[in-house]
Amino acid sequence: MTKHTDGRFVDDAPFDPEASLQQLERADLDAPNWVLVWRKFRTHKLGLISGIFLLFCYLMLPFAGFIAPYGPNERNGEHLYAPPQSINWFHDGSFIGPHVYPIVAEADLETFQWKFVPDTEDPRPIRFFCEGAEYKLAGFIKSDTHLFCAPEGATLFLWGSDRLGRDVFSRILYGAQLSLTVGLIGISVSFFLGILFGSMAGYFGGKIDWVINRVIEVLRSLPELPLWLALSAAVPSNWSPVAVFFIISIILGILDWPGLARSVRAKFLSLREEEYVRAAEMMGASSGRVIRKHLLPNFMSHLIASATLSIPAMILGETALSFLGLGLRAPAVSWGVMLNDAQNLASIEIYPWTAIPMLPIIVVVLAFNFLGDGLRDSLDPYQQ
Numbered sequence: 001m002t003k004h005t006d007g008r009f010v011d012d013a014p015f016d017p018e019a020s021l022q023q024l025e026r027a028d029l030d031a032p033n034w035v036l037v038w039r040k041f042r043t044h045k046l047g048l049i050s051g052i053f054l055l056f057c058y059l060m061l062p063f064a065g066f067i068a069p070y071g072p073n074e075r076n077g078e079h080l081y082a083p084p085q086s087i088n089w090f091h092d093g094s095f096i097g098p099h100v101y102p103i104v105a106e107a108d109l110e111t112f113q114w115k116f117v118p119d120t121e122d123p124r125p126i127r128f129f130c131e132g133a134e135y136k137l138a139g140f141i142k143s144d145t146h147l148f149c150a151p152e153g154a155t156l157f158l159w160g161s162d163r164l165g166r167d168v169f170s171r172i173l174y175g176a177q178l179s180l181t182v183g184l185i186g187i188s189v190s191f192f193l194g195i196l197f198g199s200m201a202g203y204f205g206g207k208i209d210w211v212i213n214r215v216i217e218v219l220r221s222l223p224e225l226p227l228w229l230a231l232s233a234a235v236p237s238n239w240s241p242v243a244v245f246f247i248i249s250i251i252l253g254i255l256d257w258p259g260l261a262r263s264v265r266a267k268f269l270s271l272r273e274e275e276y277v278r279a280a281e282m283m284g285a286s287s288g289r290v291i292r293k294h295l296l297p298n299f300m301s302h303l304i305a306s307a308t309l310s311i312p313a314m315i316l317g318e319t320a321l322s323f324l325g326l327g328l329r330a331p332a333v334s335w336g337v338m339l340n341d342a343q344n345l346a347s348i349e350i351y352p353w354t355a356i357p358m359l360p361i362i363v364v365v366l367a368f369n370f371l372g373d374g375l376r377d378s379l380d381p382y383q384q
Contacts, residue, residue: 037301040378047374050367057364061177065135067147068170069156072333074133076155076165078105081351082116084160091123099123102154113350124151160353162341168356171333176360178334182249182318183311189253190310191303194260199291201261202268209265216258225320227255232321241332248327252317260306267299301379308372312365319361335361 042048060067076082087098101118108115130149137143150156159168201212231251235244271277272295280290296303321327322336323343330337338357342348348355 037378041374044374044377046370047378050370050374054364054367054371057176057180060173061180062138064173064177066137066143066145068135068167068173069132069146069149069158070167070170071133071135072171072174073166073331074170076161078165079103079116079155079157079161080114080163080165081354082155082157082161082165083351084353085118085155085157087126087158088123096123097125099125100151100154100156102151124154126151126156159356160351162338162354163347168338168353171338172335172357172360174333175335175338175357178245178328178332179315179318179336179361180364182245182252182334183314185246185249186252186256186314186317187307187311189250190256190260190314191307193254193257195264195296195303197257198261198264199268199295202265203272203287203291203295205269212261212265216261219255219258224255228252228317228321229324231255232327237329241328244328245332248318248321249314252314256310256313260303260310263302263306264299267302268295271295271298305372305376305379308368308375312368315361315365315368 041051065071082103085100085103087100089095089098091099100123101120102122102124103116103118105114106117107113127149128147130146131144132146132149134142134144148156155161157167157169159172161167162171197212197215201209228251232248235247239247268291277290277294280294285293318327318334319336319339322329322334323339328334328337335357339355342354342357
């Protein structure tokens, strides 16, 4: 390549009339599959942004206790239903750094409710890397250091407080640890059962296929929500929150596998007649090896897309059960448990910030759906 005086670059190699005009395209087609998928996925801006957002959310989970200024069940009896407080940077026209104004409860004789009035003459600077409620970093390391804390003699309710004076912002961070994890555990159970029974039905056929299909039809004929309620109600009330969390995750996974099993079965019915499968069988490969090494890899793109679209259903399932009081229970903290406290419409009308836990549920479910759409489009890189 040589650069001309006008700034253009010109290839000084001699012209070859026999050169293939499809050389670049041929190189693209010979690229590894993951490279083609990534190239296509990068062009799906909404899916890429959603994937980065979800990755950030899951990386944040081990550090929720560090980011939250309060403990999940830390109460402040003098500030029940306190409204959200704003963080200010300037006071009387001068910059003094991030601070809040103490709020004082006063009785409103017209509405007969407590009204919180900020004392704008007394700015209190927010403390950083301070000591607070004890928590376990990543679930193992005990610590009491928080990223930021309320000033001495003041409160820091970024998203308000609930009926017991607990910080809504801190509880949403702690609740994400359960609400986002329940989807991963549930989808693991669902995928294990769906792939196991679906591959057996599609590959072996015959009586095995008939029995598995009848089981799938029976499970899919049962109404989903009443079945969730019945199984959740069967969980003993004296179990620990951790035990209830795992059993709810397993219940959601067990009820979700029939749909995936049918998809796997349909794909295996078509793939088992392919020549490479027949060649592997004639070379003596076992049924397990054929399924594991030859059939599943060709179906993996569909499984990945299905996983990203199934996790939101798991999250919504746990939220619905906890909202109805049949899932996770206090003192466990999840988004569904928090919404259980917001069942009273009159309370939401007076204290609208108690419904804030709906927002992370909506945002996370939308992000998973956008990510699933992006992956579904990208896992077929040869379509364009």
